[in-house]
Amino acid sequence: MEILYPVGDAATGARIDRAGYERLYAEAARDPEGYWRDEARRTLEWITPFTQVKDTSFDAADFRISWFADGELNVAANCLDRHLATRGDQVAIIWEGDEPGETRRVTYRELHAEVCRFANVLKANGVRKGDRVTLYLPMIVEAAVAMLACTRIGAIHSIVFGGFSPDSLANRIQDCDSRLVITADEGCRGGKRIPLKANVDKALAHCPGVERVLVVRRTGADIAMVEGRDVWWHAAVEGVDADCPAEPMNAEDPLFILYTSGSTGKPKGVLHTTGGYLLWSAATFRDVFDYREGEVFWCTADVGWVTGHSYVVYGPLANGATTVMFDGVPNYPDHGRFWETIDRLGVNIFYTAPTAIRALMREGDGWVAKSSRRSLRLLGSVGEPINPEAWDWYHRVVGERRCPIVDTWWQTETGGILIAPLPGATDLKPGSATKPLPGVRPQLVDAEGAVLEGATEGNLVIADSWPGQMRTVWNDHERFFQTYFSTYPGKYFTGDGCRRDADGYYWITGRVDDVINVSGHRMGTAEVESALVAHPKVAEAAVVGMPHEVKGQGIYAYVTLNAGEAPSDELRAELRSWVRSEIGPIASPDALQFAPGLPKTRSGKIMRRILRKIAEGDVSNLGDTSTLADPGVVEQLVAGRV
Numbered sequence: 001m002e003i004l005y006p007v008g009d010a011a012t013g014a015r016i017d018r019a020g021y022e023r024l025y026a027e028a029a030r031d032p033e034g035y036w037r038d039e040a041r042r043t044l045e046w047i048t049p050f051t052q053v054k055d056t057s058f059d060a061a062d063f064r065i066s067w068f069a070d071g072e073l074n075v076a077a078n079c080l081d082r083h084l085a086t087r088g089d090q091v092a093i094i095w096e097g098d099e100p101g102e103t104r105r106v107t108y109r110e111l112h113a114e115v116c117r118f119a120n121v122l123k124a125n126g127v128r129k130g131d132r133v134t135l136y137l138p139m140i141v142e143a144a145v146a147m148l149a150c151t152r153i154g155a156i157h158s159i160v161f162g163g164f165s166p167d168s169l170a171n172r173i174q175d176c177d178s179r180l181v182i183t184a185d186e187g188c189r190g191g192k193r194i195p196l197k198a199n200v201d202k203a204l205a206h207c208p209g210v211e212r213v214l215v216v217r218r219t220g221a222d223i224a225m226v227e228g229r230d231v232w233w234h235a236a237v238e239g240v241d242a243d244c245p246a247e248p249m250n251a252e253d254p255l256f257i258l259y260t261s262g263s264t265g266k267p268k269g270v271l272h273t274t275g276g277y278l279l280w281s282a283a284t285f286r287d288v289f290d291y292r293e294g295e296v297f298w299c300t301a302d303v304g305w306v307t308g309h310s311y312v313v314y315g316p317l318a319n320g321a322t323t324v325m326f327d328g329v330p331n332y333p334d335h336g337r338f339w340e341t342i343d344r345l346g347v348n349i350f351y352t353a354p355t356a357i358r359a360l361m362r363e364g365d366g367w368v369a370k371s372s373r374r375s376l377r378l379l380g381s382v383g384e385p386i387n388p389e390a391w392d393w394y395h396r397v398v399g400e401r402r403c404p405i406v407d408t409w410w411q412t413e414t415g416g417i418l419i420a421p422l423p424g425a426t427d428l429k430p431g432s433a434t435k436p437l438p439g440v441r442p443q444l445v446d447a448e449g450a451v452l453e454g455a456t457e458g459n460l461v462i463a464d465s466w467p468g469q470m471r472t473v474w475n476d477h478e479r480f481f482q483t484y485f486s487t488y489p490g491k492y493f494t495g496d497g498c499r500r501d502a503d504g505y506y507w508i509t510g511r512v513d514d515v516i517n518v519s520g521h522r523m524g525t526a527e528v529e530s531a532l533v534a535h536p537k538v539a540e541a542a543v544v545g546m547p548h549e550v551k552g553q554g555i556y557a558y559v560t561l562n563a564g565e566a567p568s569d570e571l572r573a574e575l576r577s578w579v580r581s582e583i584g585p586i587a588s589p590d591a592l593q594f595a596p597g598l599p600k601t602r603s604g605k606i607m608r609r610i611l612r613k614i615a616e617g618d619v620s621n622l623g624d625t626s627t628l629a630d631p632g633v634v635e636q637l638v639a640g641r642v
């Protein structure tokens with residue numbers, strides 16, 4: 001389906017129109033230094049103006065990524081202080097709780113005061129510039145306050161999504177040596193309670209380095225507080241001075257760590273830095289959503305993921321926007337929650353994931369029709385490829401053909417959006433993220449790294465640096481280089497496959513590595529495998545993605561049991577809940593097949609290609625199986641498909 005939706009009313013008053021996009025793209029390509037110098041000056045407020053702009057090379061010999069390296073700025077000052085004179089009384093955050101209408105509005109002035117106060121609390125608890133602070137919180141205002149308070153004093157935050165297990169939390173705390181953890185008594189999602197503090201207690205049994213836990217009272221549940229270690233947030237901030245100077249930070253000083261799954265090993269601590277990241281999140285928010293003064297912006301992502309970092313907190317606040325923080329789920333109390341909330345809060349721009357759109361589409365148009373959605377001007381999509389059917393429903397039913405859809409492609413590593421339409425400039429094709437933003441140089445390469453021209457399909461790489469890109473893997477710079485810059489020397493490899501059509505539009509086809517995208521959440525197959533083999537009855541496991549109607553991809557696990565163990569439905573259920581408790585509910589396999597053996601080459605390598613085909617149900621075309629050590633295994637697997 002390649003239906004073109006030409007830019008319509010969205011062009012009226014848009015900051016960037018068709019000619020503007022062409023001009024900016026050409027300008028950024030011709031003179032990156034000049035382009036980014038101007039962008040960084042007009043988008044951010046600097047304490048010490050930079051004189052250097054771009055100092056980057058993706059080549060092994062002189063590998064380096066550095067932007068605005070001699071400039072100084074502060075993220076909290078950019079997101080708060082600079083707005084006080086002009087919009088101190090404007091609402092910065094509208095918090096919407098799990099229960100409809102459970103709302104809280106916080107102005108820029110109030111948020112500034114809360115952030116300063118909490119920054120002083122962090123200092124009083126011994127947190128210094130460069131220290132790591134772990135956040136394990138629901139989607140509450142305190143999460144944004146804690147993030148911004150860290151940036152105010154130069155501490156590095158590491159947010160762990162509240163759906164991760166105590167083990168996953170412990171690993172992330174240990175990896176970056178956090179001495180302070182911020183959590184809540186419980187979270188609330190879809191009417192259910194999440195035992196956040198109890199999870200922290202379990203995690204900290206393995207983290208002797210943690211000296212202090214600050215606990216937000218969210219539900220008022222009766223929880224255990226450890227004497228000398230745990231302190232209530234509300235008690236800690238009481239009477240604390242709301243005056244806290246913003247620490248001048250070097251543009252290349254670390255801003256935050258966010259753990260994300262890769263194709264091998266344990267999750268990587270993606271590190272973003274102060275100047276480049278803030279510039280990228282701020283400029284892309286402004287341009288891709290064509291944000292207009294006074295509008296209400298709602299990104300439904302959790303701050304535990306990068307989308308929440310860039311488009312719930314930093315991008316909107318750097319622009320002085322009003323951002324919605326949603327602590328609920330799309331189907332609670334019913335399937336009309338998004339649309340009812342849009343009406344009630346007067347949301348103008350709505351940004352969500354295809355998985356949510358597909359899930360709601362299945363419930364029929366009636367839920368949408370109950371709302372007016374008159375306030376909506378623009379819709380956005382992120383996290384996974386959006387299938388044209390879902391795109392069409394989003395456009396026709398939700399947006400009543402009035403609202404353009406910006407399908408935004410990016411990654412935790414990229415800091416913000418790289419490929420997306422600009423509403424006033426780009427004609428839309430359902431299912432395509434369309435064109436690169438100015439300053440972004442995508443290329444498609446074949447398996448050998450040869451650059452492919454014109455209409456073609458290949459592996460997506462980015463040929464040159466952009467300010468928002470990650471700078472390293474925490475504690476493992478070598479892994480950073482190996483993961484992203486060694487496959488295709490001199491280029492950043494995204495891990496995604498992609499098609500480019502004759503109009504130069506990009507169509508992301510999905511991951512080409514062993515990462516799967518479940519409901520827009522990234523999961524490394526290796527992580528799920530190692531959780532499975534940690535079970536005493538499991539000898540071996542292989543995990544692949546399978547198509548899933550709502551989630552995009554589901555998790556398909558092949559499990560070989562230890563000798564003497566018998567497959568059973570009970571054991572299958574036990575293994576699924578085992579993975580939930582090892583990693584978190586998002587990692588629980590959708591299908592689990594007991595396999596007497598796995599297809600391996602004679603050198604012992606598991607042939608995942610075959611496992612993927614069986615999981616997809618595409619068993620008529622398994623390709624060459626002659627190199628397998630035991631070709632008979634394949635027949636058994638096909639017969640035992642679940």
Ligand code: WTA
Nearest residue numbers: 382383384385407408409410411412508522
């Ligand atoms: C996928 C989320 C198609 C892609 C922001 C990427 C997409 C991975 C899109 C990153 C999109 C994200 N169309 N695929 N619009 N957006 N992806 O790090 O495979 O959680 O590599 O960042 O999601 O996931 P991550």
